[in-house]
Amino acid sequence: MTEAIRFEDKVVIVTGAGGGLGRAHALAFARHGARVVVNDLGGSKAGEGASGTAAQQVVDEIVQAGGTAVANTDSVTDGEKIVQQAMDTFGRVDVVVNNAGILRDKTFHKMDDADWDLVYRVHVEGAYKVTRAAWTHLREQAYGRVIFTASTSGIYGNFGQSNYGMAKLGLYGLTRTLALEGRKQNILINAIAPTGGTRMTEGLIPPQVFEQLKPELVSPLVVYLASAQCQDTGGLYEVGGGWIGKVRWERSLGVGFDPRAGFEAEDVAAQWSRIGDFTDAAHPADNIEALREMMANLQKYAG
Ligand code: NAI
Numbered sequence: 001m002t003e004a005i006r007f008e009d010k011v012v013i014v015t016g017a018g019g020g021l022g023r024a025h026a027l028a029f030a031r032h033g034a035r036v037v038v039n040d041l042g043g044s045k046a047g048e049g050a051s052g053t054a055a056q057q058v059v060d061e062i063v064q065a066g067g068t069a070v071a072n073t074d075s076v077t078d079g080e081k082i083v084q085q086a087m088d089t090f091g092r093v094d095v096v097v098n099n100a101g102i103l104r105d106k107t108f109h110k111m112d113d114a115d116w117d118l119v120y121r122v123h124v125e126g127a128y129k130v131t132r133a134a135w136t137h138l139r140e141q142a143y144g145r146v147i148f149t150a151s152t153s154g155i156y157g158n159f160g161q162s163n164y165g166m167a168k169l170g171l172y173g174l175t176r177t178l179a180l181e182g183r184k185q186n187i188l189i190n191a192i193a194p195t196g197g198t199r200m201t202e203g204l205i206p207p208q209v210f211e212q213l214k215p216e217l218v219s220p221l222v223v224y225l226a227s228a229q230c231q232d233t234g235g236l237y238e239v240g241g242g243w244i245g246k247v248r249w250e251r252s253l254g255v256g257f258d259p260r261a262g263f264e265a266e267d268v269a270a271q272w273s274r275i276g277d278f279t280d281a282a283h284p285a286d287n288i289e290a291l292r293e294m295m296a297n298l299q300k301y302a303g
Pocket of ligand 1: 015016017018019020021022039040041042043044045047054074075076077098099100101102122126149150151152193194195196197198199200201
């Protein structure tokens with residue numbers, strides 16, 4: 001039988017946990033024995049306003065079920081305050097689930113600086129601030145798990161979501177580098193691209209499907225990625241509706257030109273179908289693997 005996943009000695013911060021996916025994560029962590037910091041600014045879907053009730057309601061639910069949690073109503077852009085509350089209340093932090101998010105959808109020609117900046121600030125700067133403040137503690141205790149919430153809108157693109165897509169795929173870039181920097185101290189970092197029926201997706205997903213896409217169906221992956229049992233890092237997982245899959249980069253075998261002789265746009269055009277041919281494609285896992293073909297091409301034509 002698989003070993004039970006427990007968090008009795010662990011403190012978990014879930015941002016944006018006053019509703020939607022974050023609430024489901026917070027409840028799941030509490031069920032698995034974690035002490036939970038339930039953070040939520042309590043603003044609108046578009047990131048306006050604030051209210052303390054969302055976070056407190058989830059804390060009340062956890063406590064009523066016999067769990068341990070504390071509410072925090074700071075914005076993730078003041079991430080150090082959220083981490084400070086974890087330290088003040090529970091004396092440690094082990095897991096950060098960066099989940100808080102907003103939407104300011106607009107086609108690019110209507111995008112203004114305010115919509116661009118606010119989406120960047122909540123998703124990217126917010127995740128940075130919380131994780132950066134926790135990082136010092138995670139390194140000191142040589143243990144940590146961090147989860148970033150990306151999106152298929154970042155991975156694949158989505159009409160009207162240039163700001164959101166930029167921010168969401170940015171978090172995967174952050175995941176890849178922090179995975180390298182954290183590994184030695186047993187700090188493992190993964191990203192999820194979830195789909196769930198929440199206020200964010202209400203009206204965008206057909207009602208019958210919306211009902212079935214329960215936020216609770218995303219949380220088991222998040223709890224597993226945050227556990228000591230999980231030893232993987234740097235991953236990106238699509239999850240929703242009871243289904244989970246892993247995403248990776250794929251690159252064509254490519255075409256090498258003679259770098260000494262030089263080549264022109266016409267040579268690129270002549271090889272275009274081969275450049276984009278994914279037969280026997282490679283899946284570089286790191287920078288060294290990624291640069292291997294280029295280095296081989298240099299060597300092939302070297303003096
Ligand atoms: P939601 O709107 O129900 O939850 C987001 C929560 O974040 C809200 O409770 C909100 O008050 C909170 N929040 C917003 N700005 C904050 C700030 N500055 N500081 C602290 N809390 C803040 O939406 P949902 O769907 O639960 O989204 C959770 C995460 O999942 C988001 O990052 C979202 O972008 C991402 N996501 C959701 C998808 C879905 O299908 N629901 C699809 C792809 C990604």
